[in-house]
Amino acid sequence: MNPEVLRSALRGLEIFEGLTEDQLDWLVSVSEPRVLADGEILFRDGEEAAGFHVLLSGGLVVTKVVDGREEVLTRHSTEEEGAAAEEHDGKPAAAHRFTGELPLLTDGAYVATAAASGPATTVVAYAKPVFFEMLTRCHGVAAVLIPVLAWRIKSSEVQARKRATVEALGTLAAGLAHELNNPAAAVARAAQELVPALDGLTRTAQAWGAAATGAERSVLDRLADELDKVPPPVVSDPLAQADAEEEIADWAEEAGAERPGLLGSGVADLGLELGWLLERLEGVGEPALPAALDHLAALLEIRSLAAELRAAGPRISQLVSATRDYANLDRAPEQRFAVTDGLENTLVVLRSKLTGISVVREYHPDLPELTGYPSELNQVWTNLVDNSAEAMEGSGTLTLRVRVEGVCMVVEIADSGRGIPEESLPRIFEPFYTTKDVGKGTGLGLHLSYRIVTQRHHGSITARSRPGETRMLVRLPLSGTDPACASPATTSPATTSPTTAS
Incomplete structure (x- = not known):
């Protein structure tokens, strides 16, 4: 592409409109224009993030394989009609013109697949080192990029919540049908x-x-x-x-x-x-x-x-009672509840996934009730128990422990499965991070569980793991927002003490 044509195209983009002539000269010199055929892949889900991409013309469709089927997450378009069609969810106009910044900033892999949509799609690529230098040289870029980044994270979490709700309903329906x-x-x-x-x-x-x-x-x-x-x-x-x-x-x-x-x-x-x-x-x-x-x-x-x-x-x-309690139908969102009821209802719903697995309950007697959102915590228990069942692959021991420690109630879900790799432990609560194969996990299950526990219930969630033993511990305040229960999420290899909490 002719440098002057490229320079003019870049200047017309919101993300670059505040650049000086010197900054624009440098940007043109490090640009790597690329023309994509219709359907051609720009980057794939799971690939190591290598570049930041700016859309000059045409369109991109961003997809992700979830449970074996491809879902469209969003579309980027340089056409006004196409861009307007995607603004129903509050998508900023600037978000249509660049992609790939999130995995670069988190030093991770691409979390979706982007492909050209239409016969005349032109993108400009900036390698990872160039992208970070761009943020240093061109301060105006960050002012546009950060609000778009915030919207994308929020949008992804909203989609994940909807997907989690649908999956939970599917799990509930499948479990209920199996048990009935x-x-x-x-x-x-x-x-x-x-x-x-x-x-x-x-x-x-x-x-x-x-x-x-x-x-x-x-x-x-x-x-x-x-x-x-x-x-x-x-x-x-x-x-x-x-x-x-x-x-x-x-x-x-x-x-x-x-x-x-x-x-x-x-x-x-x-x-x-x-x-x-x-x-x-x-x-x-x-x-x-x-x-x-x-x-x-x-x-x-x-x-x-x-x-x-x-x-x-x-x-x-x-079964009907357990299903009603699990979903908390026709109840007030915040209420007094027994944590063990949610755990037991989760076991009923997931019984078909626990075939061949021994379940051990260690509930301290005379446990007090909590005030909170039991339906949301049921999603946490479902996620943790489901992960444990998957890790044990049909055989092993699932242990549920509930006890009071000072001003906190501690719920521990332990399994005898394969464990979480030590290098992955520090990142399991990060959004979009998953140890599952591409297409089998969104990387948001534990992150959403973390937010439900920490933000909605002012508690904390920690993890310890080694081969043959993984323990997830959730601390919930007995009353109010006691900071003693809201310690940061920590992860480390399991120790020999089964009661170690952090």
């Missing part, structure tokens, strides 16, 4: 089997009434009452239960029962054996015994179906 499947299936199966079971009970009752004497009916009535009061076995031995079931079924078949297998399974499921049954059936004569056994089997079947329905109903209610 078992009790709902039990209800459906019991309802389907209940009608034929009732028919069978009616038929066997008629047969038993016709075959039995008054004394024999009393024997079976006492047996039925006793079976109804038998508690479930404390320890279940599948092999012993199978043997007992087979023995009872064989005896019932020899006695002439129509459904010996149903009787065997019904009695064995209660942890009982054939000897117990024979003892209680004394007094029932051989002619009436088959009818007695068939009626007893039908009774046990009905009671088993009723027990399934009784267990499934409260389980569904529990």
